Amino acid sequence: MTETSNGNPNYQPKGKIKINTPPPPIQTAPQASTKYKGVKHTIMVMSGKGGVGKSTFSVNIAVTLARKYRVGLIDADINGPDDPKLLGVTKEKLYTQDGGILPIDSPYGVKVISMAFLLPDEKTAVIWRGALRHKAVQQFLEDTIWDNIDYGILDFPPGTGDEALTVSQLVPQADGVVIVVTPQDLALLDAKKAINFAEQMHIKVLGIVENMSGFACPHCGEITDIFRSGGAEELAKELNIPFLGKIPIFPEIVQNGDEGIPAVEASEKVREVYEKIAEKLLNQIERKQ
Numbered sequence: 001m002t003e004t005s006n007g008n009p010n011y012q013p014k015g016k017i018k019i020n021t022p023p024p025p026i027q028t029a030p031q032a033s034t035k036y037k038g039v040k041h042t043i044m045v046m047s048g049k050g051g052v053g054k055s056t057f058s059v060n061i062a063v064t065l066a067r068k069y070r071v072g073l074i075d076a077d078i079n080g081p082d083d084p085k086l087l088g089v090t091k092e093k094l095y096t097q098d099g100g101i102l103p104i105d106s107p108y109g110v111k112v113i114s115m116a117f118l119l120p121d122e123k124t125a126v127i128w129r130g131a132l133r134h135k136a137v138q139q140f141l142e143d144t145i146w147d148n149i150d151y152g153i154l155d156f157p158p159g160t161g162d163e164a165l166t167v168s169q170l171v172p173q174a175d176g177v178v179i180v181v182t183p184q185d186l187a188l189l190d191a192k193k194a195i196n197f198a199e200q201m202h203i204k205v206l207g208i209v210e211n212m213s214g215f216a217c218p219h220c221g222e223i224t225d226i227f228r229s230g231g232a233e234e235l236a237k238e239l240n241i242p243f244l245g246k247i248p249i250f251p252e253i254v255q256n257g258d259e260g261i262p263a264v265e266a267s268e269k270v271r272e273v274y275e276k277i278a279e280k281l282l283n284q285i286e287r288k289q
């Protein structure tokens with residue numbers, strides 16, 4: 001006996017795959033507007049864990065690069081925007097020009113945009129859910145006037161949340177991500193998650209930096225390993241990722257940070273460490289091209 005539909009509109013012949021719903025249309029990733037196209041290279045700075053020195057690194061590497069290049073810093077940490085404080089530009093407010101937002105010119109040659117410029121004071125907390133934070137990061141990228149910027153540094157909140165996802169969609173041309181870790185096991189474990197996130201998003205890991213790697217004596221400069229050190233380098237080897245360098249605990253980093261002076265401006269020793277890291281980082285970007 002042959003099968004018939006008997007007038008049933010949902011009839012499917014046996015042995016064939018039953019399709020109940022049509023497949024979803026293929027989505028095209030949103031693209032950052034022409035304004036962000038003024039940025040030639042994008043470096044994302046991430047960490048798996050909070051408090052490892054990601055903002056300190058972002059600001060100091062931005063100031064280091066700004067000695068030779070035009071640099072923009074996007075503080076993508078919407079709920080905890082610290083970059084203006086570290087650059088000593090806490091009183092500034094944002095203005096618009098020709099329909100775009102003008103980033104703030106810091107005294108160290110870095111143009112910066114941050115949620116902090118929109119808050120009435122430093123004590124005000126931003127308690128925003130993911131969708132609002134997404135919108136803010138999108139505006140920092142799309143509505144800000146980034147003209148002729150060689151390097152755009154994106155400082156993310158810790159972990160692999162909405163902000164990182166937003167940027168990976170809006171800036172698919174990003175050169176890659178730098179992962180900042182501290183030598184402790186927990187931080188290294190969390191760093192693996194950040195690396196895994198980057199891989200899933202098809203973002204190149206430009207390298208790992210080990211921050212707070214031993215204590216640099218302010219008198220003789222000798223490094224003492226208070227915690228373990230070298231774990232990040234081992235992790236880099238294990239995962240076949242470039243290791244960009246170690247930044248010891250420098251007391252002047254805390255002191256200068258609190259005063260709004262990037263440590264690379266105030267300390268020769270810190271500057272030397274950052275310059276070596278910047279050189280390796282730029283090599284990685286060149287290699288990618």
Ligand SMILES: Nc1ncnc2c1ncn2[C@@H]1O[C@H](COP(=O)(O)OP(=O)(O)OP(=O)(O)O)[C@@H](O)[C@H]1O
Pocket residue numbers: 047049050051052053054055056057077080082156157158211212213247248249250251253254255257
């Ligand atoms: N190499 C260093 N030597 C000494 N102090 C450091 C060093 N790196 C960072 N710090 C200090 O550690 C503290 C945390 O740094 P920072 O705010 O940059 O961390 P973060 O990872 O951005 O934190 P968050 O979780 O808020 O994003 C700051 O007080 C900073 O001055």
